[in-house]
Amino acid sequence: MPRYQGYFDTKILDPFTLEKAYELVKYEHESHFAGYYDLPTTSLALCEEVKIFAKSVEEYETIAIVGIGGSSLGIKAIDRLLRPKTLHAKKIIYFENSDPITISKEIANIHIEKTLFIIISKSGGTVETISIFKRLISTFEITLEDSKQILIVSDEGSSLSKFADHYGLKRFVVPSNVGGRFSILSAVGVVPLTLAGFDVVKVLGGAKSFLENFWQRKEEHLLQKATYYVSHAERYPINVLFSYSDMFEEFGKWVVQLWGESLGKRNRRGERVGLTPISLIGSVDQHSFLQLIIEGPLNKTVTFMNIEHSEDELMIPEITLPFLEKSDFVNGESFNALINAQCRATMQSVLESGVSVDEITWERIDEASVGEMILYYELLTSLAGSLLEINTYDQPGVEHGKQILEGYFSKKTELA
Amino acid sequence: MPRYQGYFDTKILDPFTLEKAYELVKYEHESHFAGYYDLPTTSLALCEEVKIFAKSVEEYETIAIVGIGGSSLGIKAIDRLLRPKTLHAKKIIYFENSDPITISKEIANIHIEKTLFIIISKSGGTVETISIFKRLISTFEITLEDSKQILIVSDEGSSLSKFADHYGLKRFVVPSNVGGRFSILSAVGVVPLTLAGFDVVKVLGGAKSFLENFWQRKEEHLLQKATYYVSHAERYPINVLFSYSDMFEEFGKWVVQLWGESLGKRNRRGERVGLTPISLIGSVDQHSFLQLIIEGPLNKTVTFMNIEHSEDELMIPEITLPFLEKSDFVNGESFNALINAQCRATMQSVLESGVSVDEITWERIDEASVGEMILYYELLTSLAGSLLEINTYDQPGVEHGKQILEGYFSKKTELA
Numbered sequence: 098m099p100r101y102q103g104y105f106d107t108k109i110l111d112p113f114t115l116e117k118a119y120e121l122v123k124y125e126h127e128s129h130f131a132g133y134y135d136l137p138t139t140s141l142a143l144c145e146e147v148k149i150f151a152k153s154v155e156e157y158e159t160i161a162i163v164g165i166g167g168s169s170l171g172i173k174a175i176d177r178l179l180r181p182k183t184l185h186a187k188k189i190i191y192f193e194n195s196d197p198i199t200i201s202k203e204i205a206n207i208h209i210e211k212t213l214f215i216i217i218s219k220s221g222g223t224v225e226t227i228s229i230f231k232r233l234i235s236t237f238e239i240t241l242e243d244s245k246q247i248l249i250v251s252d253e254g255s256s257l258s259k260f261a262d263h264y265g266l267k268r269f270v271v272p273s274n275v276g277g278r279f280s281i282l283s284a285v286g287v288v289p290l291t292l293a294g295f296d297v298v299k300v301l302g303g304a305k306s307f308l309e310n311f312w313q314r315k316e317e318h319l320l321q322k323a324t325y326y327v328s329h330a331e332r333y334p335i336n337v338l339f340s341y342s343d344m345f346e347e348f349g350k351w352v353v354q355l356w357g358e359s360l361g362k363r364n365r366r367g368e369r370v371g372l373t374p375i376s377l378i379g380s381v382d383q384h385s386f387l388q389l390i391i392e393g394p395l396n397k398t399v400t401f402m403n404i405e406h407s408e409d410e411l412m413i414p415e416i417t418l419p420f421l422e423k424s425d426f427v428n429g430e431s432f433n434a435l436i437n438a439q440c441r442a443t444m445q446s447v448l449e450s451g452v453s454v455d456e457i458t459w460e461r462i463d464e465a466s467v468g469e470m471i472l473y474y475e476l477l478t479s480l481a482g483s484l485l486e487i488n489t490y491d492q493p494g495v496e497h498g499k500q501i502l503e504g505y506f507s508k509k510t511e512l513a
Numbered sequence: 514m515p516r517y518q519g520y521f522d523t524k525i526l527d528p529f530t531l532e533k534a535y536e537l538v539k540y541e542h543e544s545h546f547a548g549y550y551d552l553p554t555t556s557l558a559l560c561e562e563v564k565i566f567a568k569s570v571e572e573y574e575t576i577a578i579v580g581i582g583g584s585s586l587g588i589k590a591i592d593r594l595l596r597p598k599t600l601h602a603k604k605i606i607y608f609e610n611s612d613p614i615t616i617s618k619e620i621a622n623i624h625i626e627k628t629l630f631i632i633i634s635k636s637g638g639t640v641e642t643i644s645i646f647k648r649l650i651s652t653f654e655i656t657l658e659d660s661k662q663i664l665i666v667s668d669e670g671s672s673l674s675k676f677a678d679h680y681g682l683k684r685f686v687v688p689s690n691v692g693g694r695f696s697i698l699s700a701v702g703v704v705p706l707t708l709a710g711f712d713v714v715k716v717l718g719g720a721k722s723f724l725e726n727f728w729q730r731k732e733e734h735l736l737q738k739a740t741y742y743v744s745h746a747e748r749y750p751i752n753v754l755f756s757y758s759d760m761f762e763e764f765g766k767w768v769v770q771l772w773g774e775s776l777g778k779r780n781r782r783g784e785r786v787g788l789t790p791i792s793l794i795g796s797v798d799q800h801s802f803l804q805l806i807i808e809g810p811l812n813k814t815v816t817f818m819n820i821e822h823s824e825d826e827l828m829i830p831e832i833t834l835p836f837l838e839k840s841d842f843v844n845g846e847s848f849n850a851l852i853n854a855q856c857r858a859t860m861q862s863v864l865e866s867g868v869s870v871d872e873i874t875w876e877r878i879d880e881a882s883v884g885e886m887i888l889y890y891e892l893l894t895s896l897a898g899s900l901l902e903i904n905t906y907d908q909p910g911v912e913h914g915k916q917i918l919e920g921y922f923s924k925k926t927e928l929a
Contacts, residue, residue, distance in 0.1 A: 166800025181614050194797045195855065196759040197827035197848035200598050225796060227840035228829045228851065235830035259836040277800075325601040334812055335751070340732055354801035361805025371809030373751060375791060380641060382612045383911060384582025384693075385770035389777025393787030411613035413644045414651040420675040424643035426922040433611035435644065438921050439611065439914075446914035456807060469789035494807035495799060498855075498862035505854050506842040 099466055099473075103455040104448055105398075107321045110328065114484065115320045121369070121483035122476065123312070131490055132274030133475060134242075136282035137305035137468070143269070143284060144298050147291040150267070154245065157213035160293055161203075163192045163233070164217035164285075165225050167277025170354050171286050171471075173347040178467050179295050181344065181408040187293040192229045200229060209237045215289050217250040219277050221257025224502070241266070250284045278355050279475055280467075296464050303468030311318050319473065321454060323480035326372060326398060329484075333398045335455060336372050336457040337390065341379040341403040341440040344462060349376025354490075359478045361488035361494070370485045380439045387443065391450045397454040403440040406461040407433035415420055514719070515882055515889075520864055521814075523737045526744065528828050530900065531736040537899035538892065547906055548690030549891060552698035553721035553884070559685070559700060560714050563707040567756060568647035568684070570661065576709055578665040579649070580633030580701075581641050583693025584666075586770050587702050587887075589763040594883050595711050597760065597824045603709040606644045616645060627652045630634060631705050633666040635693050637673025638680045640918070657682070666700045689823075691839045692906040695891055698884075712880050719884030727892055737890065738871060739896035746901075749814045749869060751787050753806065757795040757819040757856040760878060765792025768890050775894045777910070778903040781786070786901045795819075803859060807866045814869040819856040822850035822877040 126134040138334075162169055169191055176189055190203055193343030214233065218226045233239065239246065241264040249261035249268035269284035280286070282304060291297045310316050326336060326480040338352055353374045377386050390397060415429045427435050448454050457473075459466050482489030542550040553653050578585055585607055591604055624835065630649065634642045655662065657680040665677035665684035677684040685700035696702070698720060707713045724775055726732050742752060755766055769790045777787030791813075793802050806813060829851065831844045864870050873889075875882050898905030 145901065165797060170801070176777050194759055194794070195848050195852045197823050197825040197852075199759045200848060201827050221837060222839050224840045224843060224851070227834070227837050228843055231830045231832045231844075232827065232848075235832060256836040260834055263835050267549070290676075300734045310850035330705070334810060340842065343610055343615045350801070357805040357809075358800075358890065361807075361809030363808050369808055371805050373791075373805065373809070373812070375789070378610070381581060383914065384774075385766070386773045387914070388908045388910045389773040389787050389789065391777075391913075392779050392785060393777030393789070394750060394785050395775075396789070407613050407829070409613040409617050411617050411648065414647045416647045416651060418643070418676055419679050420672040421643050423635060423638050423672065424640045426919050427640060427644055428647075430922070432611050432616060432644070432648075435640070436611045436613075438918055442921060443914045445917050450910070462660050492804045494866070495862075496806045497807075497865070498803070498859045499797065501861050502854055502858035503842050505858060508847070 098460065099469060100458045101318045101455070102458070103318055105325055105453040105455065107325065110324045114324050114328070115317075117485050118480045119314070120318055120322055122479045125184050125479065125483070129274055131276075131279070131479065132272045133279040133282065134308065135272075135310055136275065137301045137472070139297065140282055140287050140301055143287050144291055144301065147288055151292050154213050156211075157187075157246070159188045159190060159192050159208065159213070160289055161192060161207065161212050161214045162217060162289055163214060163226050165223060166225070166354065167280055167283055167402055168217035168219070168226070169193050170278075170347065170351040172289055174351040175281070175286060175290055175295065175300065175467055176293070177347045178344050178462050179464060182462065183295050185294055189289065193225070195228065197236060200232065204233070204236055207237070207242070213246055213248065213292070215248045216252060216257065217285055217491040218257050219252050219255065219271055219280070221251055221402025242262060248288065250288055262369040265472060278358055279490065281351070281471060299464030300468035300471075303465030304472045305468070307388065307469040307472045308476070311472070319476055320480060323477050325351045325453070326485040327481050329453070330370070330372055331399070331433055333396055334373055335375060335397040337375045337377060337397050337399045339379055339382070339399055339401050339443070341375045341401070341436050343401050345402065346378055348470075349378070352376060355474055355478050358492055359482055360485060360487065362485070364437065364486045370487060372481065379443060380436060383439065383443055390447055390452060397453060399447055400455050400457060401440055401444045402457045402459070403437050404433075404459045405437065407431070408462070409433070434447060477482045514804045514876065515885060516874045517734045518874070519738060519872070521736055521741055521869040521871065523741065526737060526740045530744070531733075532738050534736055534739055534896045534900050535730070538895045539893065541899070545690055547692075547695070547895065548688045549692075549695040549698065550724065551688075552691065553717045553724055553888070555716065556703050556717055556901065558705055559703050560717065563704055567708050568661050570629050570708065572627075573603075573662070574627040575604045575606060575629070576705055576766055577606050577608060577623065577628050577630045578705055579630060579642055579646050581609050581639060582770065583696055584633035584635070584639070584642070584701060585609050586694075586763065586767040587697025588705055589882055590767040591697070591702060591706055591711065591716065593710070593763045594760050594878050595880060598878065599711050601710055605705060605709055608649070609641070611641045611644065614646065620649070620652055623653070629662055629664065629708070631664045632665060632673065634673050635668050635671065635687055635696070637667055637671040637676065664704065666704055666748060694774055695906065697767070697887060715880030716884040716887075719840055719881030720888045721884075723885040723888045724892075727888070735892055736896060739893050739900060741869070743897050743900040745814070745869070746786070746788055750789055751791060751813040753791045753793060753813050753815045755793045755795055755798070755817050755859070757817070757852050760796060761818065762794055764886075767793070768792060770895050771890055774908055775898055775905045776901060776903065778901070781900055786903060788897065795859060796852060799855065799859055806863055806868060811867060815863055816871050816873060817856055817860045818873045818875070819853050820875045820878055821853065823847070824878070825849070848875070
């Protein structure tokens with residue numbers, strides 16, 4: 098399982114603040130204000146249900162997800178992380194953005210007889226999702242009535258759920274107290290990932306045991322990190338996650354949404370608060386962003402994340418190329434040893450430059466570690482949100498833009 | 514061509530500072546301290562040379578780039594932007610990161626008889642690049658002597674150039690006064706992109722005319738933007754590029770490297786300066802990062818970028834789905850109209866929240882606009898760097914980590 102090591106000074110942290118963060122999060126859970134704390138347990142039954150249901154749709158070889166934001170980022174994160182060790186998983190394709198070039202390209206790749214569509218939207222009112230869904234219905238001349246090719250994942254009573262019932266489509270429910278960006282362990286993630294063949298039960302197991310440890314005060318590093326980040330928010334407004342494997346690219350995007358959208362809020366005194374997340378991938382971003390971390394303004398914390406053992410033991414051959422002997426120091430090593438050493442070396446140089454650093458080391462990428470890491474970031478976010486005295490689970494700032502958007506088009510309709 | 518509109522107060526800017534920025538950049542050019550200003554002109558001859566050379570390697574259907582950072586980001590950016598309108602371009606695959614899973618996957622996709630390898634490294638000392646090159650040599654049993662399957666792009670006199678000459682490999686030279694992240698219009702980009710079939714001459718044309726306008730003081734908005742960003746660096750330490758098309762994903766990463774690595778430096782008084790770049794893609798990141806921009810701390814500037822006319826006129830069908838009528842307001846519109854309206858609506862809501870905003874509108878994605886936008890960001894970076902009183906073109910902060918890395922392995926060798 099992942100190991101955690103902080104290199105910032107935790108002695109300066111006020112123990113009462115840590116206690117307060119813990120109590121507030123516990124209250125969120127016990128009052129059912131936030132529902133994601135229940136998912137590692139409650140979703141187990143859902144997993145079993147989906148596994149039985151899977152037999153009725155096993156003819157479909159590809160799963161097409163239509164969803165955006167919290168309805169796609171988490172699925173993509175787990176898909177990418179676990180695919181190298183889940184060799185027989187079905188292909189998943191994602192319809193996410195309203196960019197026509199991407200949509201057309203994905204449509205061209207679809208083998209319609211072999212594709213199961215899962216439409217995911219908590220509210221049913223997501224204009225990108227519904228518009229793409231219409232495009233798919235039209236292009237492939239999909240008959241909606243009792244179609245077994247379309248599954249719906251949405252809130253109970255939402256417009257999308259009513260739509261599903263109208264046409265007799267199979268649907269799965271997201272608990273109403275689980276927000277989009279905290280929903281990956283609900284039906285949002287469980288349904289597509291189980292149908293694709295990933296071992297979601299093990300993911301839930303990893304999540305559950307980390308959560309239990311947290312409630313039993315065995316994960317104090319998490320309280321310390323949240324408290325450190327919030328109490329240094331003015332000094333270090335930027336939190337960097339520097340992950341050493343391409344497999345973390347989508348996980349990083351999931352963290353960015355979780356952290357950015359949850360914490361960027363007006364607090365109860367009306368003040369603008371929040372922390373800005375940045376996700377980097379090593380070693381690529383050593384050649385891009387690292388210089389800024391090391392010599393630029395000291396306004397960032399950095400979390401290094403790496404994997405001790407890779408699924409792939411690809412070696413760097415023992416070849417000496419004339420004039421290029423300078424790189425021979427890694428000859429006979431595995432690429433995984435190289436990338437891990439790059440992580441350690443970079444971390445050491447970043448530490449020496451005076452930046453606040455911590456480290457997450459995965460023994461290997463497996464289902465339980467993925468589940469643990471999801472809970473790790475969700476809990477960290479909830480703790481930080483409670484210390485910032487905000488509602489971690491809403492997103493009032495983005496509503497206005499949606500109204501402006503509707504205004505543009507309705508004005509046009511009126512003028513026509 | 515792209516149009517520019519700033520919504521921040523330029524009247525507050527000191528005209529002497531603007532003048533100083535312009536003069537410093539002009540001096541960099543005229544003294545040949547930085548060589549990228551010459552590339553839009555000098556690379557034209559290179560294009561012609563590569564076009565002739567192309568005939569001798571036309572049997573290769575795929576181009577494999579082995580390079581990282583400045584040796585891959587710019588190529589990927591142009592490749593992604595221009596591919597939808599360059600239908601017959603050869604496939605390019607990228608060997609970039611030392612992640613074994615990615616390398617193995619790319620290797621498995623290679624059809625060796627049909628693949629031309631281009632090894633790109635200014636110095637020749639990039640450990641990722643050389644290690645992956647060795648892996649390819651070993652896996653495919655490539656004979657180096659006089660191989661026409663391997664091209665080298667490197668500095669004159671570098672270890673990689675010496676290696677090329679040793680084996681009689683065709684090589685192309687990067688001018689020594691052109692840094693990696695400013696090298697896209699040198700042989701680094703010209704060679705692979707021309708060989709793949711992209712119209713690089715037109716890219717250079719767009720770059721050249723923007724540069725000429727800039728020297729003739731017809732692009733004052735650029736001076737204003739650089740001056741505004743630098744003079745507000747403490748208040749707005751984060752600069753967001755919010756691009757409304759998936760095609761900008763790699764371009765955004767190129768900008769992040771250019772801006773972050775160039776400006777994150779100690780200035781001549783030893784102070785840590787710099788500005789933190791973030792690249793977002795709309796509308797996807799409206800569902801992730803936007804909330805933080807609108808309600809979080811006012812510590813960001815935002816540049817919105819969109820494309821008026823898409824290569825793809827995919828429409829949202831005129832379908833009304835029961836209970837989902839709320840999204841009908843975009844029925845009969847193109848997806849491109851939707852994404853553009855989303856950009857405008859988001860920009861308006863961000864502006865209303867008090868954030869400093871500017872806007873870049875591309876009429877369409879074409880070669881000249883790509884060339885112009887490359888120079889736009891390179892000049893903006895040079896102007897900001899000159900105002901920050903730093904060397905925009907070096908990256909001294911990343912050297913230490915490389916030494917630590919070597920130390921790890923040589924220690925192991927000594928112990929063994």
